[in-house]
Amino acid sequence: MILDKLLLISVVFAALWTVMTRSLLKAALGLAVTSALIAVILFRLDSPLAGVFELSVCAGLITAVFVSAISLMKPLTHKETIALSRARIKKYWPLPIIISAVILIFSASTVPTSIRVLPEAMEQNVQNVLWNSRSLDLFGQIVIVLAGVFGTVILFRESNKKP
Amino acid sequence: MIALIIVLFVAGLYCILVTRNLMRVLIGLELLTKAVTLLLIVAGYATGRQALAQAIVITLIMIEVVVIAVMAGVILSIFRHTGSLDASNVKNLKG
Amino acid sequence: MLSLLVLLPLLGIIILNLPLGHVMRRSAFVFAFGLFLIQIALAIFHYPGLLSSRLYVVKTFFNADFAFDHLSFIVLLSIGIVSLTSLVVGRYTIQNDNDRFNFINLLIIASIGMCGVVMVRDIFSLYVFLEVTAVSAFILIAFEKQKPALEGAFKYILMSAIATIMMLSAIALILLATGGMSFDTIRQAIFSSSNSFIVKLAVGLFVCGLFIKGGLVPFHGWLPDAYSQAPAAVSVLLAGIITKVSGIYTLIRLVTAVFGFTEGIKGALLLIGIVSMLFGAFAALTQNNFKRMLAYSSISQVGYIIAGLGTGVALGVIGAIFHFFNHAIFKSLLFVNAAAVEKQTGTIDMDKLGGLSERMPVTGATSLIGFLSTSGIPPLAGFWSKLMIIIALWMSGHRAYAVIAILTSVLTLAYLLTMQRKVFFGKLADSFKNIKEVEAGFAAAAIVLALLTIGVGVFFPLVFNFYLKAFIR
Numbered sequence: 001m002i003l004d005k006l007l008l009i010s011v012v013f014a015a016l017w018t019v020m021t022r023s024l025l026k027a028a029l030g031l032a033v034t035s036a037l038i039a040v041i042l043f044r045l046d047s048p049l050a051g052v053f054e055l056s057v058c059a060g061l062i063t064a065v066f067v068s069a070i071s072l073m074k075p076l077t078h079k080e081t082i083a084l085s086r087a088r089i090k091k092y093w094p095l096p097i098i099i100s101a102v103i104l105i106f107s108a109s110t111v112p113t114s115i116r117v118l119p120e121a122m123e124q125n126v127q128n129v130l131w132n133s134r135s136l137d138l139f140g141q142i143v144i145v146l147a148g149v150f151g152t153v154i155l156f157r158e159s160n161k162k163p
Numbered sequence: 164m165i166a167l168i169i170v171l172f173v174a175g176l177y178c179i180l181v182t183r184n185l186m187r188v189l190i191g192l193e194l195l196t197k198a199v200t201l202l203l204i205v206a207g208y209a210t211g212r213q214a215l216a217q218a219i220v221i222t223l224i225m226i227e228v229v230v231i232a233v234m235a236g237v238i239l240s241i242f243r244h245t246g247s248l249d250a251s252n253v254k255n256l257k258g
Numbered sequence: 259m260l261s262l263l264v265l266l267p268l269l270g271i272i273i274l275n276l277p278l279g280h281v282m283r284r285s286a287f288v289f290a291f292g293l294f295l296i297q298i299a300l301a302i303f304h305y306p307g308l309l310s311s312r313l314y315v316v317k318t319f320f321n322a323d324f325a326f327d328h329l330s331f332i333v334l335l336s337i338g339i340v341s342l343t344s345l346v347v348g349r350y351t352i353q354n355d356n357d358r359f360n361f362i363n364l365l366i367i368a369s370i371g372m373c374g375v376v377m378v379r380d381i382f383s384l385y386v387f388l389e390v391t392a393v394s395a396f397i398l399i400a401f402e403k404q405k406p407a408l409e410g411a412f413k414y415i416l417m418s419a420i421a422t423i424m425m426l427s428a429i430a431l432i433l434l435a436t437g438g439m440s441f442d443t444i445r446q447a448i449f450s451s452s453n454s455f456i457v458k459l460a461v462g463l464f465v466c467g468l469f470i471k472g473g474l475v476p477f478h479g480w481l482p483d484a485y486s487q488a489p490a491a492v493s494v495l496l497a498g499i500i501t502k503v504s505g506i507y508t509l510i511r512l513v514t515a516v517f518g519f520t521e522g523i524k525g526a527l528l529l530i531g532i533v534s535m536l537f538g539a540f541a542a543l544t545q546n547n548f549k550r551m552l553a554y555s556s557i558s559q560v561g562y563i564i565a566g567l568g569t570g571v572a573l574g575v576i577g578a579i580f581h582f583f584n585h586a587i588f589k590s591l592l593f594v595n596a597a598a599v600e601k602q603t604g605t606i607d608m609d610k611l612g613g614l615s616e617r618m619p620v621t622g623a624t625s626l627i628g629f630l631s632t633s634g635i636p637p638l639a640g641f642w643s644k645l646m647i648i649i650a651l652w653m654s655g656h657r658a659y660a661v662i663a664i665l666t667s668v669l670t671l672a673y674l675l676t677m678q679r680k681v682f683f684g685k686l687a688d689s690f691k692n693i694k695e696v697e698a699g700f701a702a703a704a705i706v707l708a709l710l711t712i713g714v715g716v717f718f719p720l721v722f723n724f725y726l727k728a729f730i731r
Contacts, residue, residue, distance in 0.1 A: 008167050015171055015194060019178045027190050038197055045208045050217040054200065057224050062193065062231055069235040070186065071243045095177050099170050136322040137222045140374065140386035143268060144393055147367045148229030151397040154360055155236025171609070192419050199426045206434040208722075216433065219382055223426065226389045233396050234415050237408055244405045 004044060011037045016099065020092050028066040114151035168205070171198035183250045185238045189231065210211050263300060263334070263373040267293055267366045275361065286362045292343050293366065297373070298338035301331055322379040329514075329579060333507050336586040337372050339710075340498035341365060343590050346599050346703040348491035350696065352402075358399055361491065368394035368495065370698030372503045380440045381432065381516075385425055388504055390470070393416050395500050398489040410483040417480040421470035428464035431456050445516050461517050465509065465526070472505020474564060475534040478557050482541075485553035486606075490597030493549060497556050498590035506563055506582060510575070519570040527568030532659050534561030539669040543676075548596050548606040551677060552589070556631065558666065559585045565663065566647035569654040577646030584631065584639045584714070591628040591707040595621050598696045598704070599681065608677060618695045622682040624704040629678055631711045633671035639715035 014037055018030030042051035051084035171194055178191030200220055207216020242248055265607035270293060274286055304326055318346070334520070345365060352358045358543030369577035371394060374387030396418070400411035433439070435456045436447035448457055465475075473481040485493055513523060538558025598621045599614065600606050615622030633641035644667060695701065714721055 004639075006444070011167060014172045018190060018194065019174050026183065026184050026188065031190055031193055034194070034197060041201065042204055042244050045204050046213050047204050047217050047220070050200075050204060050220040053221050053224050058193075058197075061228055065228075065232050066186075066189070068241060069239055072239060073248065092181065092225055095174065098173060098177070102169050102173055108247065112229055134218050134222075136374075136378065136380070136383045137218070137386050138266070139268075140383065140390055141222055141225045143370050144229050144386075144390045146224055146268075146271060146398065147364065147390065147393045148232055149365060150360060150367075151229070151233040151393065152236055154397060154401050155233065155240055155403070159519060172409075179416075188416065189541055192416075192423075195420075195423045199423055199430065200429040202427060203433065206430045209434060210437045212433065215439070219429070219433075219439075222386060226386065226393075229393055230389070230396075230415070230419060233393060234412075234419075237396070237400050237415065240400065240403050241408050241412065242404070244403075244408065258513050 004041075007037060007041055007044070011041065012099065012103070019095060024070050025067065028070065032059045032063040032065070035062075063091060077162055165205075168198050168201050171195070171201065185241065185248045185250060186235075188250075189234055189238065191232075193227075193231065196223075200224070263297060263377070264370050266296065267370045267577070271363055271366055282480075283419070287349055290362045290366055293658065294342040294345065294369070294607055297369070298335060301334035301338060304331070304470065322383065323379045323384050325379045326377065327470040329507075329511065330376050332579060332583050333376050333503060336583055337369060337376070337499055337503065339707075340368050340495060340590050341496070343594060343703050343707065344491045344495040346699055347494050347594055349599050349693045350700045351490045351597055357402060361398070364394045364398050364401070365495065368398065368500065372499065375503055375508065379442070381444060382429060382439045384508065385422075385429060388425075388508070389422065391500060391504055392422075392471075395496065395646065397437065398450040398492045398495065399484055402489050404487070406483075407489065408481070410485075410487040413480040414484040417470055417477065421467040421477075424463045424470070428460040428462075428467065431463070435460065441516050445518075448516070448518060450535070458522075459622060461523070461538035464512070465517075465523065468505050468509050468512075469530060470505075471501070472560060472564075473501050473557055474505070474530050474560065475537045475557065478534070478716050480539075481557060482550050482553040483555065486547055490593075490600055494590050494593040494597065497552065497593050497674055498586050498648075501556070502560070502582060502586065506560060509564070510567055510582075513567060514575065520559075524568050524570045527564050528656065529568075529569050531561045531563070531565030532662055534558065535663065535666045536561075536567065539666045539673065541544075542673045543669065545673075546600065546608050548611075548677065548681065549593070551608070552592050552596060552671065555592075555670065556585075556589055558670065559632065560651065562644065562647055562663065562666075565659065566650060569647075569650045571650050571654050571657070573646055574650030574654065576731060577643050577650055580645035581647060584643050584711070587707055587710050588628045588631040588640060591624060591711065592632070594704045594707065595625040595628065598700060601700075602693045602696060608680040610687065612684045613682070614693075615682040616686055617693050618682075620695055620701045620704065624701075624708040625682060626678060627708040628710060629674035631715070633674055634667045635671075637715045639711045639718070641716060642718045662682035 011034060014030060014034040018034055020032060021027050035054060039051045039055035039059065042048075042054055058065050175191045175194030175198060178194060180189050182188060182191065200223065203216050203220050204213075207213045207219075238248070246254070270289055274289065345362065347569065348358065348361050348365070352361055368391055371387050371389075375384060375391060378384050378387060396415050397413055399414060400408050403460070405470070424623065431438070432444060432447075435451070435454060436443055438447075448461070451457060470477040471495065485497055488496060509527075513527070517523060518671065523583030535558050538554045538556070538561060542551045544555035544556065545554060563581050564577045566574045566581060568574070596606060599611065603611060603614070627638065631638040634641045634644035636642075644663075648660050648663050648667075651657075651663055
């Protein structure tokens with residue numbers, strides 16, 4: 001129980017840090033940390049497979065994409081960074097206030113675990129569901145990954161001609 | 164728990180609306196996606212259909228990776244054209 | 259058989275991309291051409307099966323049901339026709355061989371996505387295929403990597419991603435409320451518990467997401483930029499079919515078959531439809547850029563479709579679906595002409611163009627037909643569908659809206675006439691004295707579309723008897 005509460009609070013802080021931190025690289029890292037914490041929450045919610053996926057893909061692959069994209073772009077000069085960070089504080093200070101307000105308003109409600117629609121649905125495991133009844137989604141995934149490959153190759157390649 | 168989901172939504176939206184840096188928009192979008200992932204799993208947990216919810220979430224994560232990759236590619240190409248990641252670069256088309 | 263529509267293209271892409279050297283690259287165009295022809299043929303082939311029963315549910319290789327009914331037929335037909343047109347335009351306007359190969363592959367992927375959207379009976383699979391279509395659209399807009407195109411692509415991606423988040427939240431809420439994902443499950447759940455807050459929130463969120471994808475006011479921010487800056491062939495595809503299948507077809511399908519015509523939905527559809535109509539028409543009046551004007555015109559026409567859907571009466575819905583088809587044809591035609599003008603003269607600024615119909619007679623003539631159909635001039639196809647929508651608006655008591663629709667039609671005529679005059683009639687500018695008409699294949703695409711518009715309009719009584727009547731439940 002206490003572990004769960006701790007988890008929830010740490011996710012809030014991780015998300016807050018991700019949004020408010022100055023450097024882009026730290027924000028990407030913050031995203032990875034948030035993903036990892038959320039994966040743990042998913043494990044606690046009886047969804048191990050989704051948790052594993054979230055951990056490996058989001059905390060791993062997406063962070064890799066971010067970091068590689070960021071490293072391909074040159075960083076700001078020192079002066080620009082300082083000027084930018086002063087402006088940041090002015091823009092971002094409402095966020096923690098809004099978040100605290102939201103938490104106060106909503107912390108009364110909990111997950112309604114009493115809505116159990118079909119008891120026998122708990123017997124299925126994910127592999128069954130994914131392969132048998134949702135194989136169309138798998139097909140969609142294959143196609144979208146194909147499209148993604150095309151997109152990455154086209155967009156990340158250095159173009160030889162100058163427009 | 165629901166508070167957490169809403170917090171994530173708010174954080175993500177705020178990030179997208181306030182930032183001037185194109186990559187941060189992507190980060191905000193990612194936060195929103197995490198919020199929806201949690202919402203889906205919570206819905207699955209509450210109705211006892213964890214298997215279905217997990218299948219949905221797995222497909223969703225795959226799709227999101229592709230969208231993020233393409234968006235990062237577009238931002239990278241914009242950077243190569245203009246040399247900066249400022250949002251004022253994408254406000255040129257008017258009318 | 260229906261699953262061929264998605265399987266065959268995938269097989270094709272795999273074959274096309276095998277490292278067999280240049281052979282595959284050369285044959286890509288022919289392959290894609292054949293593919294889309296097969297798609298049109300399949301759509302027509304399944305049509306007789308509909309005469310016996312209204313819905314044709316097929317258990318496919320995927321353990322999921324594909325459905326095919328009258329609405330699917332017309333949308334599949336539109337997808338095939340517009341994809342074919344876009345392919346032909348792409349052949350002539352994309353110079354680089356490598357780019358063209360990528361374009362064809364992405365076009366095929368987009369086609370897989372759209373066919374999937376049309377045929378599924380499950381809301382999450384619908385989302386998956388919507389994303390497939392969207393991702394291929396993003397890459398298509400950006401693939402020539404010109405700066406304005408990248409800007410348009412970025413805005414589109416952002417708005418589409420926000421729409422995705424809304425739709426996914428709606429799906430999560432639906433899971434919470436109904437425990438299932440298929441259309442039948444959802445429909446039953448909505449009927450039995452229509453007052454539940456969760457259900458209403460879910461429906462509202464999903465519909466808002468679809469409004470963003472369809473480019474309706476006030477969520478149209480991405481549309482003019484994306485349409486006008488995308489490469490020519492991609493604009494044809496976007497305007498003709500992608501936005502419409504993603505947003506409008508999905509709305510029609512969900513509202514008629516799943517969510518039902520509640521007062522809230524009807525009111526929202528009507529309001530947004532009318533506002534889009536007006537806004538699109540007024541904005542189009544002020545444009546100098548040919549393609550941007552056409553983009554705002556698309557917003558306006560889509561407003562008609564949504565308003566027709568929002569009436570909730572059979573005539574309105576039929577009019578909306580018919581206008582969907584007509585819009586695919588005449589808007590594609592207008593964008594093909596814009597592509598031709600851009601290719602031959604190098605500019606789409608209407609103030610700089612003029613008198614082109616002397617040197618480009620085919621383009622000028624087909625453009626004339628295209629714009630007459632858009633404004634709803636009889637006996638062209640656009641007239642009939644607009645008439646049906648206006649009558650439906652009048653009949654269902656929304657007299658003021660019907661009047662607005664008629665006025666918008668006049669506005670449409672005004673701005674399109676201005677376009678025609680500026681671009682095609684008038685004096686020929688000196689720099690353009692030597693331009694020629696576009697190649698035969700390119701012009702053929704425009705001619706075929708123009709003939710379709712004329713044909714559907716002139717033979718309208720036949721069309722109505724054979725096809726549209728079947729919609730009346």
